[in-house]
Amino acid sequence: MLPALLVSTAIFAQDNGAPESVMRSNGKIYVVVAICVTILAGLFLYVVSIDRKIGKIEKDNL
Amino acid sequence: MRKSWWKILTAVLLLYTFTAGFLIKVPHVGNLKETIRNLFFHVPMWFGQIVLLTISLIYSLWYLRKPNLKYDIYAEAFAKTGILMGILGLVTGAIWATYTWGEPWSNDPKQIGVAIALLIYFAYLVLRNAVPDIDKRAKVSAVYNIFAYFIYLPLIMILPRLVESLHPGGKGVQGNPGLNGADLDATMRLVFWPAVIGWTLLGTWISTLNIRINLIRDKNLLNAE
Numbered sequence: 366m367l368p369a370l371l372v373s374t375a376i377f378a379q380d381n382g383a384p385e386s387v388m389r390s391n392g393k394i395y396v397v398v399a400i401c402v403t404i405l406a407g408l409f410l411y412v413v414s415i416d417r418k419i420g421k422i423e424k425d426n427l
Numbered sequence: 428m429r430k431s432w433w434k435i436l437t438a439v440l441l442l443y444t445f446t447a448g449f450l451i452k453v454p455h456v457g458n459l460k461e462t463i464r465n466l467f468f469h470v471p472m473w474f475g476q477i478v479l480l481t482i483s484l485i486y487s488l489w490y491l492r493k494p495n496l497k498y499d500i501y502a503e504a505f506a507k508t509g510i511l512m513g514i515l516g517l518v519t520g521a522i523w524a525t526y527t528w529g530e531p532w533s534n535d536p537k538q539i540g541v542a543i544a545l546l547i548y549f550a551y552l553v554l555r556n557a558v559p560d561i562d563k564r565a566k567v568s569a570v571y572n573i574f575a576y577f578i579y580l581p582l583i584m585i586l587p588r589l590v591e592s593l594h595p596g597g598k599g600v601q602g603n604p605g606l607n608g609a610d611l612d613a614t615m616r617l618v619f620w621p622a623v624i625g626w627t628l629l630g631t632w633i634s635t636l637n638i639r640i641n642l643i644r645d646k647n648l649l650n651a652e
Contacts, residue, residue, distance in 0.1 A: 394449055401445045409438050412632065416434075419639045426643050 434632055440625030444468075447618045454612050458527055465523050467618050471626035472516030473583070478627045479509035479634065480548075484576040487569040496649055497642070499565035502572055503555065504637040508630045510548050517541060528593050537594045540582035547575045561648065 388395045448467035456463055483505035490498035520538070521531035532538060554571055558564035587594060642649065 398446050398449045401449070402442060405441055405445050409441075412636070413434075415636055416632075419636060419643075422643055423639060426646060 433628060437625055437628040437632055440621045441629060444618060444622040444625055448622065451614050451618060453615060462523060462527060463615075465519065466615065467622040469516060469519040469523055470619070471623045472512045472519065474623040475627040475630045476509045476512040476516060477583075479505045479512065479630050480576060480579065482631075482634075483509060483572060487572040490565060490569045491573075494562070494566065496561065496565060496645060499569065500638055500641045500645065502569065504634045504641065505631075506548065506551060506572060507637065508634040510545065510552070511633075512626075512630055513541065513545050513548070517545065524593075533593060535587075535593045536590050537583065537587040537592055540586055544579040544582045547578055551575055 388399070444467050448464055453461070453463045483502045486498045486502035486505065490502065517538075524533065524535075524538075525531045528535075551568060551571055555564055555568045558567055
């Protein structure tokens with residue numbers, strides 16, 4: 366799994382290097398990736414915020 | 428945030444799934460084309476569901492051994508998330524089937540089996556709401572949950588394998604457009620298993636949120652025991 370993770374970080378690194386050309390390559394599949402990752406990140410932030418809120422209520426109640 | 432290392436792992440695994448899942452080279456299988464990538468999104472729903480419902484079963488067994496309301500809360504939360512994953516799996520499967528099998532619902536044994544299994548688990552939730560007495564509810568639903576699990580497993584894992592199926596793994600798999608063991612090549616495994624773990628952990632995370640809310644809601648009852 367570790368090599369696979371490294372591969373994905375390599376992909377991110379490419380994004381930072383030349384976003385324009387990378388985003389338009391490969392039938393613009395990277396645009397789909399960017400959108401899906403954004404949605405996933407948004408969902409994670411939401412779940413984390415709920416988690417934190419419950420943590421606060423727990424502190425007061427348990 | 429409580430015990431956050433595995434939550435970070437969840438995020439890492441799913442972010443990896445959502446990038447590598449779209450970008451790796453996939454084998455050409457039948458008429459699947461790019462939809463073979465659904466393996467990283469549709470299939471883990473079922474793996475996740477099996478794990479979550481198994482955890483739910485364990486807590487139900489635990490409750491019957493030692494009737495602590497806490498175990499009932501755990502069992503309910505994991506069952507709910509398992510059911511949610513089942514619904515998502517069914518819907519995503521129908522979308523996928525529309526474009527590979529020609530129609531969203533082809534009465535495939537796995538589709539039928541899983542639909543029945545979901546109905547049985549819906550009844551679990553209805554049953555819970557139908558019993559007002561808390562201890563009775565916990566006991567009855569624990570027994571029902573064990574019954575449900577041992578119908579659910581044969582419905583999704585045994586019966587579909589005994590008959591011909593459009594899904595991979597049925598009797599006489601040749602000629603079906605799905606995957607079999609040999610088609611799941613090494614690169615796909617490299618995304619598939621992290622995806623399964625990631626989705627399962629996300630289901631567990633959401634379950635724990637539900638559990639923590641219910642533990643606070645019922646704290647007076649729990650402290651009384």
